[in-house]
Amino acid sequence: MLFELREVGLRRGGRTVLDSVSAAIPEGSTAIVGPSGAGKSTLLRLLNRLADPDRGTVAYRGRQLDSYDPLALRREVALVPQLPALLPGTVESNFRYAAGLAGEPLEAERTLALAGLDPGFAERDVAKLSVGEQQRTMLGRALAQRPRVLLLDEPTSALDPAARDAIEAALTELRRELEISVVLVSHDPEQARRLGDWVLRLEAGRVVGSGPLAEVLA
């Protein structure tokens, strides 16, 4: 199993966000679905230790998450947040920063292509990109670290349908090109159908369904 959560509980601001969540996430492509406020994003943040649960355990490839160095873990399990949050500079300087943190050489053109961006974007100022282009730059920045797992938090929620299709096409292409597992949070069951092989359904902080796509989102 890629990730295994056991009896995971988490409270924030006096509210239970995750309530005894036990679930397995296999290699491949998993979609975490559910209404907003169900705890999807919080669960995703646990997977690369941007947050820790109050109770229960999370394991990655059979080892407890807290036995990994958090910085090394985050380079291997990359998270792309819901809204773009790039560093000031060009697209390429953002890629280079991420690649440098991971100690990986940067292949800028290939990274641009994987993120669905034309080569001409390398020198573009990120402040002058559309939100959709910024989000693809976020995706490319994560890929510049050559992660083994990609965590995506509602990567298309702020985008119009055309920009959403571009991101989804980039993700589909990416999975064909790279040996990479993807865990995607989405409030949209249709997107889960398009991108997921495995589905985890959350409601009010609890797991209400988990299994292959065809069984859970029949």
Place this chain on the structure above:
Amino acid sequence: MSTSIHVEAWQVAASLALVAVAAAISFWRGADLERDIGVATVRSFVQLTLVGYAIDLIFEADTVWLVLLLLAVMVLFGAITARHRAEKVPNSFVPLLIALAVAGASTLGLVVALGIFDPTPRYLVPVGGMVIGNAMTASAVALNRLGDEMHDARSRVEATLALGATAREAAAPTVRRALRSGMITLVDSTKTTGLIFFPGTMVGMLLAGADPTDAVRLQLILLYTLLGSVSISALLATTLAYRNFFTPAAQLRELEKA
């Protein structure tokens, strides 16, 4: 520099006419500062009078220990005051206390070691007060900015952490801007000193009848000394305080005030 000047109590009382002008303007234009002006006037009178007596005692006693005690009290009150400006920074008191203490001790230590001032109460008390006061302002401004920026840039900081950056790397642009804002006021006023305003020490010495050359030289020494203390305090305050936004596992702490 053995100049002396006598100021009568009626002269102080007469200068209250300008306080009345300030209060009248505030009342006339609805700035709602009359009460604050009153409090400021009374407090400045009481505080400076008490400090005057304290300094008198310290000069009489002529011992360095009393000076150190006074400076320690200034550092403590400075840190308490600055903390109110840095409300968005978790646990800012200890970083501020360390910043003010180290800035005060190292700057005063250096000017004494270089032979610029004698280690006597007559020099250490006023210079120490200026050094600690300016260090307090600079570190308060720096941490105020740090708090605001860490809240505004929360998503960017966390997105950088998500790439496996250390807390230090993720906070670096924010810490840099906070340090800059703590230092820039004094740097700018040092640039324009003499052109746009006459700094306090020089004004005081000229009023007291000192030679203008002496007044200028002493003012320059103080300005340069203050640049040192301001940068040391802003550097230490920001370097120590940014860590309080992160857990040991390089996660952003949940903060009460968003």
